[in-house]
Amino acid sequence: MTATAIAARAPTFLEEVIARTPGESHLERCIQCGTCGGSCPSGADMEHTPRGLFALINAGLRELVLRSNAPWYCVSCYYCTVRCPQQIHITDVMYTLKRMAIDEGYYTESTARDAPEFSKTFIDFVESNGRSFELGLATAYHLRHRPLNAVGMVPMAVGMLRRGRMDLVPTRIKGIKQLQAILKRAKELGGAK
């Protein structure tokens, strides 16, 4: 071919987000209608509505997007996903933004910085036991990040214990070594931290 070739351009932020979302996210299709922002149960408390985030992504404003509390306020209710007239996998995109915010460290600047800590605490328990452990999770997380809240949560924790709805010790699966090996391999493959 004789036409002059232009050097391959770097992917836009939008393309990066799309590439990191499993399956066909269709994020490029967004028509900014706001159905997602109107449907979101926690939308009123988000710094940016999902639609707003997508506009920022399209504009390439990386920091603003990855510092936003919006992805962390996503409750995975999938209302936006089923209502989106462009069938964009919005909830999946929110998960992608969370992972990118962690990878790039921006989440620490978010007003929702506790959320990833909660997720991490949760995962720590799962990775060491194979099951989640509510008492340990609540205590560890609240003592570490919300000492004041921890006090407030005491009556509920006591209530849970009294009703036999909470364990004092975690359950551990038999195949924990197997699970850990799987997760270790997955992390290597995913190239994640």
Added chain:
Amino acid sequence: MRYGYYPGCSLERSAAAYHQSAMAVVQTLGIDLVEIDDWNCCGATEYFSINLLPAYALVARNLALAQDQGISNQLVAPCSACFLNLTKTDRYMMESSKLAADVNEALAAGGLHYTPGTVRVRHLLEVIVNDVGYDAVAARVSKPLTGLRVAAYYGCLIVRPGYGGIFDDPEHPTALDKLMRVLGAEVVDFPLRAQCCGGHMTQISQEVAFEMIRRLLKNAADYEADVIVTVCPMCQLNLDAYQPNVNQFFGTDYTIPVLYFTQLMGLAFGASPIELGIGKEFVDARPALDKIGVALPLTEAPRRPERPKEALPMPRMEEE
């Protein structure tokens, strides 16, 4: 009918009553739920936020176990979040051969392999409604829940986004309404039936979570429900255990008990409250359950006010 059973972490402890009542009910209905051995946590809504491939691998280990243990090619999950994660993993592994290959490479480190599409994951409610059927349920009802006003609460993940196939309308589901009516209960209109209970927001921003819980409680109270019935341990936990906190936060005084649908099924089948785990809830269900069988006073009257003669015709909801 024999199925694999994936109870999920909640049903081990915080939602033990769900497990207990489910076991009692399926026994009556002649369903065999066999727990898969040594299953692990599905990662809830947390793992996908942190690290993608391990999150899929975590879920896929359960699918591989279910596939290898040969109990059944169908796996029943009573928890909506587990149901979502299991169906999502299976679906995306089917859609993306790259993902399937990566996940299987990870599983291989534990000597496992999962072929996408081998295990069909189903929610307990869907199994009861579709495989057992309303008629068979009706046939077991010995103590109808007459007089009990129920708000049928679906929450999100059992109807959305439908990774395991569409089982009911994602906006206006009705399967649980029908089931409750079969048990003899009176089902109230509950517009927020498929809205979110707040999920993990209770851990992240209580203001946000409590507002979401309040909306649901208010809506159930507005329609004079005696009890909210749920299909998910997370929904039950948020609406029940946090109800006192919500009241405190907003200065409200809701006392609406929140039960699992299997508990009400058990009661209608004649099981004792104790064996159904009733009594473990924060908001005492006894005053509400005392209404069962009590003929309602005149407040039952016409549900809609008399329509004036000038009134215009009202469109029907179902399409002819």
Added chain:
Amino acid sequence: MNEERIGVYVCHCGSNIAGTVAVEEVAQWAAKLPNVVVSRDYKFMCSSLGQELVEKDIKELGLTRVVVAACSPHMHERTFRATCERAGLNPFLFEMANIRELDSWATDDRAAATQKAKAMVSAAVRRVVYHQPLQLLPVKINPNTLIVGGGVAGITAALEIANAGYHVYLVEREPSIGGHMAQLDKTFPTLDCSACILTPKMVDVAQNKNITLLSWSQVEAVEGYVGNFTVTVRKKARYVNEEKCTGCGICIEKCPKKVIDEVFEAGLGYRKAIYRPFPQAVPKYPVIDTSNCIFFQRGKCKACQMFCPTDAIDFEQQDQILKLEVGNIILAIGYDTFDPRRIPQYGYGRLANVFTSLEFERMVNAAGPTGGRIVLRDGVTTPKSVAIIHCVGSRDKNYNEHCSRICCMYSLKFSHLLHERLPDAQVYEFYIDIRATAKRYEEFYHRVLEEGTRFIRGRVAEVTDAARMPGEEGKLIVQYEDTLIGKQRRLPVDMVILSLGMEARRDSREVAQIFGLGCEYNGFFIERHPKLDPVNTMTEGIQIAGACQGPMAIPEAVAQGAAAAARVLSLISQGTVMMEPVRAHIDADKCSGCRICNNLCPYNAIVFHEDRKVSEVITALCQGCGACVAACPSAAITGAHFTDEQVMAQIEGMLWDVQPQFAMTSMETR
């Protein structure tokens, strides 16, 4: 092997082809192909200079075959056939290689595109050798026309043709013509009274001697082809003798059975079991709806019959089956509105004060169920606030991906009417984009802005009665994101109007099947060309007009009706039409009489002669699909212009650069 003399012409099409394909190289290469006596490349083959080049070569070099490598045959096959004909060569001794749409425009790999162009030229050269001279088939045109659908498009077409002096059968499924337009109150942006401008045309239809109006009738079958269709129409029993009925309406008055009128009143009002959809209905005769008539259901009543002054009620009437002979057909079956119950979060059917746009049209109409008063479902309360939601069922991949094009404008019209009738009410328009793109539309938008309607940019997420806050109790709450400020908000209102999108008729696929047309994925009929042939279809002799082709407003539907009529009139005045001679033919000597082809033919064009035990194709009925040709085990059927040897030669030509796999693998030769 034979003496054909082929001329090959490779078109540059400016840079459209030459930019990607090395056209000179292709032309030089083609010169060496067998039988090619001349091969040229030229800037624009379709120009008169390009065509003259071909004509000159035919005459001077004695060409017997011509190949033009240029654009799609759908674009210029006719052009070059005419070129050949002018130079005295049978037009079917020509073949076109599509190296533009299928090659130069579909890749930017110059080497591959050139290679592919060579393959296509070589295929055409090898194919054209086997071409045979053919003649177009003349077919006589029956001057009668069938028009299906009596909405504004069908009415317009019918009047155009009838006024030109030709006969029209106008078939309408409902008891009256008028269509959706008769239901509307005002038309945007001029605010004409819809009925006032339509009813005179309806009366013209009733009075025109050249129009046979068949209302309460449906087409059941169509046979034949352009010029000569035979149409089977079921004229449903009205149970009213049209000869005797004077249209006085006493029967309707006396009928004791009231039914919700789901069609004309859009579910907002009532009609009787014997009814006429609206007072100006054409024809004026009522019909009895047997599923609601007390006599038909329970055997007693007959009130209508007792009171009829002319004894016109006939409970014994039967459906009639009519056979119509027509030369042309115009389909103008219109559209359906989207069913909003498919979007449960908008509450239609559950929340009383959510109305559809069609309900609102009837409500504001002075002749409608409320006498033009704008009220809530209770029939008395006047709303203080109204939210109009755009794009309901449109621009949404979950329902209809297309924009319905009229909803923005009629929503603006609603705003205007609300301001006019309820000056104190606050009106909100929830929109994604305001699409006011035709003459005087944008001006109308500005007028509504000035009247005080509040425009909120955001597609509504849900309409609910679940109050969260004190101010919301007893109201409909519209939840949305105001996308211009990026905030989620809730707005309590008294009334919500859903601006429903337009869909193809729910039975459009069945209609298409009956008439042998194509439908798009969304059910709208496919036009022959979206730009240059918008009312014609791929089926000769069948035109489409109005919203059955796609969402459109009244002026476009009228224009299409008239355009379709013009097409029909031009065919009628030609008297005959020339048809492509792509037809099957059975060689009686080779036919084994197995009859496999008989059942394969979708047009029943193959008959079997019991006496001679052979099958024969009725040329006039054959449409040339070739299904029988491919199936014939004795190879006794030839498909003209698509014969086995032509296609086989084409295959060989296409694969000129790959070795037949007898000796070597393709790897070694490339």
Added chain:
Amino acid sequence: MNDSYEPVIVGFLCNWCSYRAADLAGTSRLHYAPNMRPIRVMCSARVEPQFVLKALREGADGVLIAGCHPGECHYVDGNIKALRRYELLKRMLRQLGIEEERVQLVWAAASEGNVLADAVNRMTEQLRRLGPLRWRETVLGGDAQPEERAGEMMAKEV
């Protein structure tokens, strides 16, 4: 597999839907693999098994047959006939040891240029992975003429 290997596909496109889809793909400048060489037929029902086998024997690595969507055939149901014939053909190809991916049937409406382009891309990719069709080795193990066999088989089963 040799990197420079490019499969050649012969495409039979019906005049009313898929050929127009291909026209539209070009008009919309949708770039797709240049590996498909198009032959126009009036209807997919015209495509005889002999055409397919001829193409494969003449050196094509694959054959694409494209028609209108079911229910949208210009000739009522020609595409359904093509589908039936295609199923039989597949069975025969299996007996000949030819991979299923080498002969494909797709539906593309006149408005679906992208569908056709995607089908060509997908098939080209599959054939690149499969490598060249070695007719001599795969098919001519036996000596019967596959085209003739095809004709007999179809006649019996249509």
